[in-house]
Amino acid sequence: MTDEHRAPPAMDDPDYWDRMADVLDETDHDTELGLEMARDAQRLVAGEMTEAEYHEKYHDAVLTEFGEDERGLDLSMADVAEVDGADGGLTERVEGTFDDEASRREFVKKGGVAAMGLSMLLGGGGGDDEAAPSTAPAEASDDGTRWGMVINLNNCDGCLECVAACKGLHGTSTGAHWMYVMAYEEPEAEEENFFVRTCMHCGDAPCEKVCPVGARHTREKDGLVLSDYDICIGCRYCMVSCPYGANYFQWGEPDRPMDNENFTHDERGRWVDGPPPEGVMGKCTFEPAWQDGQQGENLVGTTMCEQACTRDAIHFGDMNDPESDPNQHLAAYEAAHENDTSEFENRPDDTVSTFRALEERGTDPGVVFIGDEPSPEARQVEGPVTYEEQGLVDDRKSGVLDQGAAANAEEEA
Amino acid sequence: MSTRVSDVSREALVRPIQARSKGFLLALLAALGAIGVWAFFYVQQLEHGLIVTNLGGWGSAGGVPWGLYIGAFIWWVGIAHGGIILSAAVRLVGLKTYQPVARMAEMLTIAALTCAGLFILIHVGRPDRLVTSVIPAWPWRVQWSPLTWDVTVITAYFVLTGTYLLLTVRYDIHRLRDSLPDRLEPLYRALMVGYSEKEDAVVERLVWWLAFAIIIMAPLLLHGGVIPWLFALLPSMAGWAGGVQGPSFLSIALTSAVSGIIVIAAAFRRAYGWQDLIPDAVFRGLAKWLGFFSLMFLWLQLQQVMTGIFAAPTSLQHATEVKISTPTYWLAIGLVGLALLYIFASALKPSLFSIRAMVVACLGVLVGTLLEKVLFVVEGLQHAHFDLYAGVPGVYVPSVVELSALLGTVGIVVLFFLLASKVIPVVELHAIEGDHEEVDER
Numbered sequence: 001m002t003d004e005h006r007a008p009p010a011m012d013d014p015d016y017w018d019r020m021a022d023v024l025d026e027t028d029h030d031t032e033l034g035l036e037m038a039r040d041a042q043r044l045v046a047g048e049m050t051e052a053e054y055h056e057k058y059h060d061a062v063l064t065e066f067g068e069d070e071r072g073l074d075l076s077m078a079d080v081a082e083v084d085g086a087d088g089g090l091t092e093r094v095e096g097t098f099d100d101e102a103s104r105r106e107f108v109k110k111g112g113v114a115a116m117g118l119s120m121l122l123g124g125g126g127g128d129d130e131a132a133p134s135t136a137p138a139e140a141s142d143d144g145t146r147w148g149m150v151i152n153l154n155n156c157d158g159c160l161e162c163v164a165a166c167k168g169l170h171g172t173s174t175g176a177h178w179m180y181v182m183a184y185e186e187p188e189a190e191e192e193n194f195f196v197r198t199c200m201h202c203g204d205a206p207c208e209k210v211c212p213v214g215a216r217h218t219r220e221k222d223g224l225v226l227s228d229y230d231i232c233i234g235c236r237y238c239m240v241s242c243p244y245g246a247n248y249f250q251w252g253e254p255d256r257p258m259d260n261e262n263f264t265h266d267e268r269g270r271w272v273d274g275p276p277p278e279g280v281m282g283k284c285t286f287e288p289a290w291q292d293g294q295q296g297e298n299l300v301g302t303t304m305c306e307q308a309c310t311r312d313a314i315h316f317g318d319m320n321d322p323e324s325d326p327n328q329h330l331a332a333y334e335a336a337h338e339n340d341t342s343e344f345e346n347r348p349d350d351t352v353s354t355f356r357a358l359e360e361r362g363t364d365p366g367v368v369f370i371g372d373e374p375s376p377e378a379r380q381v382e383g384p385v386t387y388e389e390q391g392l393v394d395d396r397k398s399g400v401l402d403q404g405a406a407a408n409a410e411e412e413a
Numbered sequence: 414m415s416t417r418v419s420d421v422s423r424e425a426l427v428r429p430i431q432a433r434s435k436g437f438l439l440a441l442l443a444a445l446g447a448i449g450v451w452a453f454f455y456v457q458q459l460e461h462g463l464i465v466t467n468l469g470g471w472g473s474a475g476g477v478p479w480g481l482y483i484g485a486f487i488w489w490v491g492i493a494h495g496g497i498i499l500s501a502a503v504r505l506v507g508l509k510t511y512q513p514v515a516r517m518a519e520m521l522t523i524a525a526l527t528c529a530g531l532f533i534l535i536h537v538g539r540p541d542r543l544v545t546s547v548i549p550a551w552p553w554r555v556q557w558s559p560l561t562w563d564v565t566v567i568t569a570y571f572v573l574t575g576t577y578l579l580l581t582v583r584y585d586i587h588r589l590r591d592s593l594p595d596r597l598e599p600l601y602r603a604l605m606v607g608y609s610e611k612e613d614a615v616v617e618r619l620v621w622w623l624a625f626a627i628i629i630m631a632p633l634l635l636h637g638g639v640i641p642w643l644f645a646l647l648p649s650m651a652g653w654a655g656g657v658q659g660p661s662f663l664s665i666a667l668t669s670a671v672s673g674i675i676v677i678a679a680a681f682r683r684a685y686g687w688q689d690l691i692p693d694a695v696f697r698g699l700a701k702w703l704g705f706f707s708l709m710f711l712w713l714q715l716q717q718v719m720t721g722i723f724a725a726p727t728s729l730q731h732a733t734e735v736k737i738s739t740p741t742y743w744l745a746i747g748l749v750g751l752a753l754l755y756i757f758a759s760a761l762k763p764s765l766f767s768i769r770a771m772v773v774a775c776l777g778v779l780v781g782t783l784l785e786k787v788l789f790v791v792e793g794l795q796h797a798h799f800d801l802y803a804g805v806p807g808v809y810v811p812s813v814v815e816l817s818a819l820l821g822t823v824g825i826v827v828l829f830f831l832l833a834s835k836v837i838p839v840v841e842l843h844a845i846e847g848d849h850e851e852v853d854e855r
Binding site: 175176177180182184195197206209210211212213214215231232233234235236237239240241242243244245246247248249250251252253278279280281357358361362374376377378379380381394395396397398401402404 | 461462463464465467468469470471472473474475476478479536537538539540542543546547550553554557558559560561564647648649650727728794797798799800801802803804805807812
């Protein structure tokens with residue numbers, strides 16, 4: 001990973017602003033607003049302005065322009081600060097990182113934020129195919145919805161908010177992390193990287209292929225890969241065949257059984273979410289009940305982890321729709337990392353590295369990552385926020401399972 | 414020309430059915446005890462779930478989701494498949510020498526398949542759903558899931574072997590009826606429904622075709638097919654994927670099955686004074702086969718190790734390096750290697766051969782093949798392509814609950830032989846020379 005690779009656009013270059021103005025002029029949206037947002041975004045990066053201030057300043061304008069403000073959280077940053085209160089809430093944490101020694105890496109990360117103003121407009125502008133290269137997987141049909149994610153690993157700071165939020169929503173047992181964030185290091189590199197492991201909701205899911213009873217299945221409607229808790233026999237073949245390790249088996253009684261059928265059952269009436277019953281396999285679901293509108297229209301097209309992410313790293317949406325949040329984020333990020341083709345014109349348009357994890361295994365994963373793929377030599381290390389600090393158990397084997405039946409008794413107590 | 418079966422030979426054949434001994438009672442108690450221990454622990458598993466095992470989930474959760482249960486499952490299936498291949502070969506090619514052990518091989522197949530099935534039952538998290546979930550899904554899952562292929566082929570195989578055994582046993586019961594205990598009369602009557610001597614010739618041809626089907630099926634579909642395919646078809650686990658698993662599994666199946674048959678035949682020979690019925694030549698011949706299969710086993714291991722360490726892709730290299738640095742792996746290889754050395758040595762110098770030493774070597778092979786199978790499952794899972802997790806490889810040591818199942822299934826096989834030997838002759842009448850002609854002339 002070279003520094004040049006991630007260099008932010010030269011924003012002090014007047015040509016840059018002219019080019020952006022031209023791009024914005026081609027959309028149906030307010031060019032002035034876009035440029036002003038982009039300039040302020042620069043101030044945000046420089047630390048002259050907080051993200052909360054930025055958000056507040058443009059919230060109304062963005063709502064007027066687009067009818068919705070999709071910049072991460074639904075709540076304004078002020079609300080979040082209130083909610084999170086004294087224990088180092090989101091705002092504090094975001095601002096805290098700004099006060100840190102601005103390493104180049106951090107700066108580069110925030111370069112992504114700087115592009116947000118532009119990205120909103122380009123995104124809202126709609127139908128600009130060049131600005132929104134489709135991330136739709138080759139094998140998946142282009143028709144209909146395919147829920148998926150673009151996860152910007154460059155934005156992730158390993159706070160584990162998504163992990164805790166996911167666990168809170170789905171009520172999974174101790175140590176079962178449907179959303180799992182790993183800090184890792186490459187050999188001979190001191191830099192800490194992050195890998196955000198959801199279920200990839202593969203287009204050609206190995207887990208589904210091997211399931212002897214058809215419990216693991218893909219929803220035709222939107223490509224979600226789900227487990228039918230009423231059918232699963234607990235053979236764990238899906239767990240063995242998944243190259244990502246995304247499955248979590250319910251070895252004993254669930255810690256917190258859930259009886260909210262409006263959440264645990266999708267619109268087909270199948271039990272596919274919440275903590276699995278004993279002896280049954282579970283995994284990240286992308287909240288089918290939310291996507292089916294059973295929990296309110298405002299939750300369609302989002303996931304708990306996306307909502308919890310304070311760093312704009314997780315973008316959930318329809319991968320087949322060029323205008324969806326994930327595709328727009330990728331497009332904007334690429335636009336913000338234009339390549340210098342003045343000397344070598346055959347260079348790619350941008351310097352953004354993307355990958356689909358273990359794509360070569362033929363799984364057709366539905367999650368696209370921005371950042372560098374971990375090498376085979378990469379090793380997980382303790383992250384800046386530990387699972388214990390989040391009140392979670394990372395090592396389920398020694399933390400829960402090795403207690404055997406005693407763990408059950410504890411859960412029942 | 415007719416050579417009547419001598420009364421002495423018939424007496425020898427039904428000796429286990431009529432004899433009562435302290436040894437038998439002790440063996441029966443030991444078998445029941447082993448099953449009891451397992452039942453005790455299995456009740457705990459039913460009560461609390463699989464959390465009482467030492468299994469875990471690979472990934473962030475650490476550990477391995479498949480362990481001793483699956484390793485032992487493959488081992489039992491291997492013994493079953495090897496057993497029936499041997500028996501079928503006897504019938505198909507007319508290997509007269511081994512006819513005294515053909516039925517034992519078939520019985521071993523039935524018993525070992527039962528144990529394999531039990532391991533599936535105790536491995537799954539929801540045994541209560543095995544019928545309600547598997548059967549409705551079968552028609553559309555059978556085209557995809559290797560586990561469904563497995564269940565299908567093993568069931569077909571169980572039926573095939575059962576038919577085979579039933580058909581051949583009717584011939585014997587009919588002729589030995591006078592020597593069989595009266596109190597089992599209802600059972601014999603049920604086994605003999607619709608029997609007439611006219612069927613003997615038909616059955617003989619039918620059994621030949623069944624043997625033919627088994628010989629075709631076993632290497633291609635069973636231990637050279639669906640069982641290794643459970644693993645070989647998964648690209649995410651480096652130590653599992655690849656075409657060598659079919660031949661490798663088959664070599665292990667045959668090695669362990671011949672060992673099992675030698676042990677069982679030696680036990681019967683000793684218990685019932687069957688020196689004439691199962692002569693030394695049978696053991697010497699079986700030992701040569703065991704030597705050949707052991708050589709194949711070791712050769713296929715060599716293939717995997719060499720291709721895994723010379724210039725293999727990172728993940729395969731890693732998996733292989735871990736394998737060859739595991740002492741248990743070398744214990745497994747060593748046990749099979751020692752048996753091979755002994756067999757070769759006694760082939761060069763026949764005076765070295767003794768049935769007692771052969772039985773010890775065979776027990777070593779049985780332990781070695783079991784260790785190799787469990788390691789294959791566990792280490793294969795511990796070294797996946799995606800090797801980022803700190804919790805992986807983790808540690809897996811089978812729990813008492815899991816080990817008790819191994820004890821229990823050995824108990825089941827022993828119990829099966831003890832009980833079956835009280836009902837039917839474990840050596841078929843055909844094995845007694847000349848019996849064929851006698852039948853032909855009737």
